[in-house]
Amino acid sequence: MADFKVRRMIFKPKTWSTIARYLVLVIFGILFIAPVFWMISSSLKADYEIFSFPIKWWPKEPRWQNYPEALSQLPFGRFAINTLIIALSTIIGHLLSCSIVAYGFSRFKAPGSGFFFLVLLSTLMLPYPVIMVPLYIIFSRLGWINSFLPLIVPAFFGNAFYIFLLRQSFKQIPADLEDAAVMDGATTLQTLWYIILPLARPALATVAIFTFQAAWNDFLGPLIFLHDQTKYTLMQGLSFFRGSYTVNWAYLMAASLVVSLPVVLIYVIAQRQFVQGIAFSGRKG
Amino acid sequence: MQKRSRSSTIAFYLSISPWLIGLVAFAILPMLISLVVSFTNWDLISSPQWVALKNYQRLLNDPTFHQSLKVTFLFTFLYVPLDLAGGLFLAMLVRPKLPGIGVFRSIFYLPVIFSGVAFVVVWMWMLNPDGGLVNLALGAFGIQGPRWLMDPNWSLPSLILMSFWGWGRSMVLFLGGLQAIPRDVYEAAEMDGAGKVRQFFKITLPLITPILFFNLVLSIISTFQTFTSAFVATNGGPLDSTLFLVLYIYRQAFQFFNMGYASALAWVLLLIILVFTLFVVRSQKFWVFYIGEEARG
Numbered sequence: 001m002a003d004f005k006v007r008r009m010i011f012k013p014k015t016w017s018t019i020a021r022y023l024v025l026v027i028f029g030i031l032f033i034a035p036v037f038w039m040i041s042s043s044l045k046a047d048y049e050i051f052s053f054p055i056k057w058w059p060k061e062p063r064w065q066n067y068p069e070a071l072s073q074l075p076f077g078r079f080a081i082n083t084l085i086i087a088l089s090t091i092i093g094h095l096l097s098c099s100i101v102a103y104g105f106s107r108f109k110a111p112g113s114g115f116f117f118l119v120l121l122s123t124l125m126l127p128y129p130v131i132m133v134p135l136y137i138i139f140s141r142l143g144w145i146n147s148f149l150p151l152i153v154p155a156f157f158g159n160a161f162y163i164f165l166l167r168q169s170f171k172q173i174p175a176d177l178e179d180a181a182v183m184d185g186a187t188t189l190q191t192l193w194y195i196i197l198p199l200a201r202p203a204l205a206t207v208a209i210f211t212f213q214a215a216w217n218d219f220l221g222p223l224i225f226l227h228d229q230t231k232y233t234l235m236q237g238l239s240f241f242r243g244s245y246t247v248n249w250a251y252l253m254a255a256s257l258v259v260s261l262p263v264v265l266i267y268v269i270a271q272r273q274f275v276q277g278i279a280f281s282g283r284k285g
Numbered sequence: 286m287q288k289r290s291r292s293s294t295i296a297f298y299l300s301i302s303p304w305l306i307g308l309v310a311f312a313i314l315p316m317l318i319s320l321v322v323s324f325t326n327w328d329l330i331s332s333p334q335w336v337a338l339k340n341y342q343r344l345l346n347d348p349t350f351h352q353s354l355k356v357t358f359l360f361t362f363l364y365v366p367l368d369l370a371g372g373l374f375l376a377m378l379v380r381p382k383l384p385g386i387g388v389f390r391s392i393f394y395l396p397v398i399f400s401g402v403a404f405v406v407v408w409m410w411m412l413n414p415d416g417g418l419v420n421l422a423l424g425a426f427g428i429q430g431p432r433w434l435m436d437p438n439w440s441l442p443s444l445i446l447m448s449f450w451g452w453g454r455s456m457v458l459f460l461g462g463l464q465a466i467p468r469d470v471y472e473a474a475e476m477d478g479a480g481k482v483r484q485f486f487k488i489t490l491p492l493i494t495p496i497l498f499f500n501l502v503l504s505i506i507s508t509f510q511t512f513t514s515a516f517v518a519t520n521g522g523p524l525d526s527t528l529f530l531v532l533y534i535y536r537q538a539f540q541f542f543n544m545g546y547a548s549a550l551a552w553v554l555l556l557i558i559l560v561f562t563l564f565v566v567r568s569q570k571f572w573v574f575y576i577g578e579e580a581r582g
Contacts, residue, residue: 018383025378025389032392035407035450038418042410051416053424097303104300108293116301123312125502125562127510129531130555133538133547134315134322140329157307188296217401219513224539235402239517242406249410260403267398271391 043067043253050249063250070251071258078230079237086151086222086233087215093155094162094211095204101158102166103192107178123160132224139225150225151218155211162207169203170196209270213263234259323548333545340549350550352525353533356441360529361508363445368504369497372455377489379456380463390460394453405517408447409434434519437526444514444527455500462496463489494573502565509558530554 042050044062071077105117139150177199178191186194197204222233232240238259242252298305323340327333344350379390399407411417412433420430433443466489474484512531515521521528521536534554538547 021378021381021383025386028375028378029389029392032396032450032453034418035411036395038411039407042416053421055418055421055425097307101301101304104297108297108300110294110297113297116305119308120304123308125506125558126312127506127555127558129510129512129534130551131312131315131319133534133544133551134318135311136538137318137322137329137544138315154307154311156303157311158304163304188300213398213400217403219401219517220535223516224535238402238406242402242409242517249413249416252406253410256403256406260399263398264395267395 039253039257043070043250043257045250047250066250066254067258070248070254073251073255074237074241075230076234076237076255076258079232079234082148082226082231083216083233083235086148087212089148089152090155090215091208091211093152093157094159094207097156097158098162098166098207099192099197099200099204102163102170103188103196105163105167106170107175120160120163124164128220132220136224145225146228146231148226148231151215151221159211162211165207166200166203169200173199205270209266212266216263319548319551322544323552325545327544328542329544330542336545340546343546344549344553349525349528350533353528353530356526356528357509357511357530360441360445360511361505364448364508365501365504367445368448368452368455368508369500371449371452372500373459373493373497375452375456376459376463377485380460390456393456396450397453400451401513402517404450405514408443408450409518412443412447435523437522437524440519440523440526444518447514455504458496458500459493462493466492491574495575498565498569498573502562505561505565506558509554509561 041056041058043066044064045056045059045066046061046063049056049059105113105120135150136145139145142149144150144153173196177195181191181195217235218233219235219239222236223239226232226236229240238252238255241255322333324335324337325333326336326339375393379386379393396404411419414420414430414432414435417433419433423430431439433439470488470492471484474488479487510531511529512535515527515529515532516535519527521532530550531554534547534550537543537550
């Protein structure tokens with residue numbers, strides 16, 4: 001059926017405007033894909049090819065050794081483990097705290113509930129750079145500098161974006177389902193766990209994926225709180241790699257590709273949730 | 286199931302308590318600390334000295350701060366409109382359900398995944414004066430490209446230029462809005478003989494103003510906080526030509542350990558963002574069009 005529709009669309013008198021559209025699409029498509037292509041091609045080039053003019057689109061002999069060599073320049077394995085620890089912990093923190101808080105906002109009316117919902121929305125606009133200095137002061141008093149705690153612990157106290165997202169999703173679940181459970185003697189936490197959360201799985205997946213991407217790509221946070229190289233995240237490692245006095249561009253491109261791969265893979269697998277997350281929060285990663 | 290009773294009040298405050306505690310510990314308390322510290326001189330090691338408004342007086346006469354303001358404003362005023370226009374353009378482009386359109390949507394969205402350091406590193410290489418694709422391509426036409434990020438006159442334009450690669454983010458937002466516009470509105474306009482351009486300005490644009498507004502607010506807030514691209518690509522240079530305000534705050538706090546001055550600068554940033562956000566929010570009654578508003582009368 002889809003095929004039928006497609007054919008009808010193409011052979012309408014609008015053909016010319018459709019061709020023009022495809023032309024513009026292809027031009028912009030090439031513009032957008034060029035940096036990725038250049039990244040891959042450069043990552044496989046040998047020293048003598050990397051600065052060659054005219055443009056060398058593809059190396060004569062792809063130099064696959066660039067990848068293991070690049071990754072052994074710095075302890076990237078360590079960085080990957082560090083990043084994973086932070087990312088997984090913040091996912092757990094966000095899922096736990098945000099679903100409980102979102103349940104409260106979606107189901108209970110109380111004096112002040114409207115006010116606190118407004119406060120929640122307004123914290124969406126609080127710029128991190130404004131609180132990074134006092135947070136550093138607080139965490140250094142607690143002796144948390146150079147540990148993952150400043151990056152992980154706040155996740156267990158909710159996040160305005162995800163609370164809002166989950167609240168919207170919980171609101172769409174009909175209340176009759178819970179009423180029945182409550183009649184059967186289920187507690188609030190039991191209804192949340194057995195009724196609401198299973199039904200809100202897509203929203204929870206969005207929160208998890210988006211938290212993962214944010215933690216994976218976070219730079220300012222680790223930069224401020226993690227000073228010891230053994231504690232670095234991948235993005236910090238990549239930035240440090242770039243900062244070393246002679247930049248080996250083939251290595252740098254190889255490392256950038258490997259470091260970005262997990263998020264790209266998740267994007268390919270869970271494109272829907274991913275785009276939903278962005279569309280919902282509009283936030284920069 | 287929204288009951289107003291004592292038990293529901295208790296349940297509400299119990300369930301939002303994690304967030305409330307976090308709000309106090311990681312937002313309100315830090316803001317208060319920041320305000321107090323901004324009236325002191327403090328290097329975190331010795332005890333803080335009360336200097337009253339000295340830090341705020343200092344920033345009036347600090348040429349580096351003025352430079353960072355200039356850079357931040359210039360970048361924001363150029364970047365935000367370009368980002369919105371570019372995102373809307375891409376969304377219009379990929380809007381019809383044509384064969385293969387999904388591939389193009391994915392391609393335009395892909396760079397958003399490379400956010401942060403990897404995004405910047407790719408473009409440092411693309412804009413490399415000698416081996417970067419941009420100058421090689423210009424060279425093929427006999428044009429000698431500039432030294433981009435290494436030239437103080439080109440460094441900020443370079444950061445704006447490479448930002449087109451992130452248009453996919455606002456594209457997704459606009460696409461959602463465009464798809465929500467009912468088809469019959471356009472059919473009616475076509476019957477009345479309205480051309481494509483007229484349809485865009487009379488139908489599409491007014492109907493997506495709520496999303497434009499949402500996008501504008503978010504884009505302003507996040508662009509004033511630009512940090513990673515400047516830190517990684519240029520470290521504020523050359524000659525402070527890309528010294529963004531947040532980068533300057535970072536330096537004062539974590540390289541010079543002037544916690545007091547850094548806090549004062551942070552409050553200035555907060556005020557700037559607040560003023561611009563309020564201005565845009567206030568302006569919405571002049572240009573944002575909500576469907577169903579007339580119905581309410």
